[in-house]
Amino acid sequence: MHDEMRDGTGAVRPLWAGLAGVLDGAGPDGLAARRADTRRLLADDGVAYHPPGAETEQLWELDPLPLIIDGAEWAGLERGVAQRAELFDRLLRDLYGPRSVITRGLLPVEVVDGHPGYLHAWRRPAGAPARRELFLSAVDLGRSPDGWVVLDDRVQAPSGAGYAMANRRVVARVLSALHRRSGIRRLGPFFEAMRTGLRGGRDPEDQRVVLLNPGPDSETAYEQALLSALLGVPLVLGSELTVREGRLWQHTLGRLDPVDVVLRRLDAEWCDPLDLRPDSRLGVPGLVETARLGTVSVLNGLGAGVAENPGLVPFLPALCRALLGEELLLPGTPTWWCGDPRAFAHVRARLDELVLTPVVRGGQAVRGAGLSAAQREDLLARIAAEPHAWAAQREPVLSTAPTITDAGAADRPVALRTFTVASGTGWEVLDGGLGSVPAGTLLRDGVATPAKDVWVVGERAEPTGRPVFGTDEAVPAPAPGGVSPRVAEDLFWLGRYSERAEDTARLLRAVTDRWADFQSTPDPAGANALRALLTATTATTRTAPGFGPLLADAHRVAPDGPAAISAELRSLLRDRDRAGTLGFAVHRLTRAAQAVRELLSTDTWLVLGRLDAVLADITTEDASDGLNRVLEGLLALAGIAAESLVRDAGWRLLDAGRRIERAQHVVALLRATLCDAPRGPADRLVVESVTIAAESVITHRRRNAGRPGVAPLLALLLTDGENPRAVAYQLARLTDDLAHLPGTVPEALDAAVRALAEADLVAVTARDSASGTRPALRALLTGLGADLDRLADEIAAAHFAPVRGPRPYDPLVAVAS
Known part of the structure; x- marks a missing residue:
């Protein structure tokens, strides 16, 4: 077994001396x-990484000690x-064209046609x-006692390059001194x-590129977003694309933008429900046909x-000689394709030494050494x-x-x-x-964790790659053409939930x-004010029944109320599954x-991560702190949004x-506190609490020290166009946005x-002589609330109308209809 850091005598290799010192x-x-x-x-x-089937993302796992080469x-x-990469591109071009490698006997047809x-x-x-079939490829390598070998090829929709950049950004800070003096090659040029x-x-000049992905719940959603940012291309779902008149288009607010290149992170079978998987709701109906017509490039090619078939591995040396005129430089893990009778005979005889896959x-690999006699049979x-569906490999010692x-x-x-790109x-x-530090040695089931940063040390040699697209100079990416309805809706709700x-x-x-x-005070005014505020909190947050059943009457809480009220407050603080908290x-x-x-901005995650940590520890006893x-975190988030985002349609x-x-x-706070507010000192305590909750207490005191009534408060929080809380x-900002x-302009905005x-x-603050309530104020606030609800609905209808996703195609249903 080779030790990367130490030689056969146990001495630290010169390349690793700095890390050994650390x-x-x-x-x-x-x-x-x-750590x-x-x-x-x-x-x-x-x-983050989103494990399949998990409800939420989990923190990416990274070992701070790099692998140095x-x-x-x-x-x-x-x-x-x-x-x-060149070999696989040439091979794929042939397999989806003349298929000469099959007709020449270089590759059994079952290896190709028998693979989904x-x-x-x-x-x-x-x-x-x-056409170009391969744009981005990945190769999993391991060093065996005989040298570097290929463990796996990733050409479907390779993941991990973005995580490599994320790893570098973190490790460069954790080992900052060593990183600065080690002469490490940069990742940016890639x-x-x-x-x-x-x-x-x-x-x-007019190229428009999009990154097609499965959505925010996909396993590598973080990396897809990072790639989108690094490449300057929009991240899109299949439902945001449409085929019309032989071209691919992206839905943006108010128009359709043409798409020239699709960089996909969606597995091919899901990309087109018409030509590929009919039950897919992730793809674009007609995408295959537009690619056939040449009006859009799909990278990597859908085929x-x-x-990625390990059954190809035994044939690659001969294919490399035939297609490239060269010997294969990197050997693969010794592999036997069971569709070859001689290879299957070898597998049968050496089953204890092999891994069957x-x-x-995604199929489950089986170690022959761990099987009983019955399991072997x-x-x-x-x-x-079905021998063509199996391959056997000798497990390398890494x-x-x-x-x-x-x-x-x-x-x-x-x-x-x-x-490679x-x-x-x-x-x-x-x-x-x-x-990576794999749990096993065969990386067949995704990116292994924990991950490691990889440091290549030493000056870069002159590039020796083959020309692919000619020698055109790089042109900066044009600005995205617009915001899709899905992104617009997510940004709208980002604003809503941050403010909420x-x-x-x-x-x-x-x-x-x-x-x-x-x-626990005997003060009736304080008890009445407290009861009004608790009732108003339930109404404002829409968490009924909330505090209602816990309040016995107008002057006190129920005998068992304090503990229950404390529990309700705790729920309002921390319960992430209850709407309104x-x-x-x-x-x-x-x-x-x-x-x-x-x-x-990356600073967004700094804020959100700490918010989760604070909420996890918050209690009713130290709630104020x-x-x-x-x-503090939410204000920082508001500052990031205000100062870091371009004033485009999305920001609006x-x-x-x-x-x-x-x-x-x-509006909800005023309706819940002032319409049925108690009289006298309790009313003043409620008004003061309202100004505190509305972040206007200082302004209210300064302006209305001699006029403590409700009308001045309404003027401050309803009609004052200079108060950012009014x-x-x-409404003025909404009009501008x-x-x-x-x-x-939506009708509801004009109505409000x-x-x-x-x-x-002044008139709406008058109390009804019989009930002591303020019915005119209630009517005003109820009407305003309805206008605002309608305004949100009108914005959604105008800008977030969902693009209808493809439905599964069933010929029998189609005929019947």
């Missing part, structure tokens, strides 16, 4: 601190992985020019090459999945029934490198995923990659402070942010969402503006 100097506590710093930075950057050794690997990754719908019509390659061979990715019978574990530094097996100057190989969380936090801070002041608002805010991650910290909708939510909150201010969007302009704030 390990020796840190000790167990220092290593634990580096903790790594996790904190990953959380601050929002680096000498630049001279890397040059050989670089040539090998570039050659492999081979898409007959992707075949080129006779006479059609060859992504620059991707940007060039995506527009290569076509007119760059690339067949090249279905050729379809059962497995061999399954293979004999080299080891130091990794931080719970017990300190220990040697663990390591593997490496390399990345077709750019304007040839095949560009990422100087580094995604290192802030408003709820302010209200709960005011209420918990009053609860601490008056829960602070926890729910923050959770939905995070989900909305994840859906548009590619548009947001915890809510202050929540508000984000701001509109915030303005609608703030106006609705103010409804009139929100919506004026920058396509379409007409008129209602405020015509309101007599």
Whole structure:
């Protein structure tokens, strides 16, 4: 077994001397601190992975100790992985064109046609020019005692390059001194090459590229968003694209934008329900046909999945000689395709030494050594029934490198995923990659974790890749043409939930402070005010029955009320599954942010991660302090949105969402507190609490010290166009935001503006002599609330009308209809 850091005598290799010094100097506590710093930075950057079937994302796992490779050794690997990319591109062009490798006997037809990754719908019509099939490829490598070997090929929709960049950003801070003095090659040029390659061979002046992905719940949603940001291309869902008149278009607000290139992170079978998988709701009906017509390029080609078949591995050396005229530079793991009778006989005789795996990715690998006699016979019978669907591999013994574990530094097996992209100057190989500490040694089921940063040390040699798209110079990517309805809606709700969380936090801070002041006081005014505020909190947050059943009468809480009220307050603070709570608002805010991650500053995740941590620890006993910290984070988030986002249509909708939510909150708060407010001192305490919750207490005191009535408060919070907390201010901002969007001004906005302009704030404060309530004020606020609700609906109808996703095609249903 090869040790990456030490030679056969146990001496540290010169390349690893710096890291060895870090390990020796840190000790167990220092290593634990580096590990903790790594996790904190990953959380601050929002680096996440969404395991299949999990409800939420989990923190990406990264070992802070890098895998270090000498630049001279890397040059050989670089040539090998570039050659492999060229080989697979040539092979795929042939398999979807003349299929000469099959007719010449270089490749059994069963290896191709018997694999579900081979898409007959992707075949080129006779006479059609060859198209690029491979743009981005990945190769999993491991160092065995005999040298570097290929563990797996990733050409369907390779993942991991974005995570490699995320790893570098974190490790560069955790090991900052070592990183600065080690002469590590940069990762940035690879992504620059991707940007060039995506527009290569076509007119760059009007090229529009999109990144097609499965959605925010996909396993690598974080990485897809990071790639979108690094490449400067919009992240789109299949439902946001449409085929019309033989072209692919993207839905944006008020128009359709043509699409020239699709970089896909969606597996091929899901990409087109017409020609591929009919039950797919993730793809674009007609995408295959537009690619056939040549009006759009799909990268990687939709048929690339067949090249991930391990049954190809035994044939690659001969294919390389035939297609490239070269010997294969990087050997694969010794592999036997069971469709070959001689290979199957070898597998049968050596089953104890091999790992059996279905050729379809995701199939469960079986170690022959762990089988009983009965299990061996059962497995061999399954293979004999469909031998073309199985391959056997000799499991390699991987080299080891130091990794931080719970017990300190220990040697663990390591593997490496390399990345190659077709750019304007040839095949560009990422100087580094995604290192991993695999649980096993066969990486057939996705990116293994924990991950490692990969440092290639030494000056870069001159590029030796083959020209692919010619020598056109890179052209900066044009600005995105618009915001899709889905992104617009997510931004709108991002604004709404951020404001809802802030408003709820302010209200709960005011209420918990009053609860601490008056829960056990004999003061009737305080008890009445507290009861009014608790009732208003339930109404404002729409969490009925809430506090209602816990209040016995107008002067006291029920005998068992304090504990129950405290529990209800705790629920309002932390329960993320209950609509109306602070926890729910923050959770939905995070989900909305994840859906548009590619548009947001990385500082956003620094704020959101800390919000979750604060909410997890908050209690009713220290609610005020915890809510202050929540508000600090939410105010920081508001500042990021205000100062870091371009004032495009997306930002206008984000701001509109915030303005609608703030106006609705103010109206609901006033309706819940003032319409049925108690008289006398309790009324004044309620008014003061309202001004605190509405962030207007100082202004109210300064302006109305001699006029403590309700009318001045209404003027401040309803009609004062200079008060950023007033409804009139929100309506003015909404008018401006919506004026920058396509379409007409919603009728509900005009209605709300008129209602405020015509309101007599003195008259509406009058109480009914019999009930003591303020019916005119209730009518005004109820009408305003209805207008604001209708305004939100009108904005949604105008800008977020969902694009109808494809329905499964059933010929029988089609005929019947």
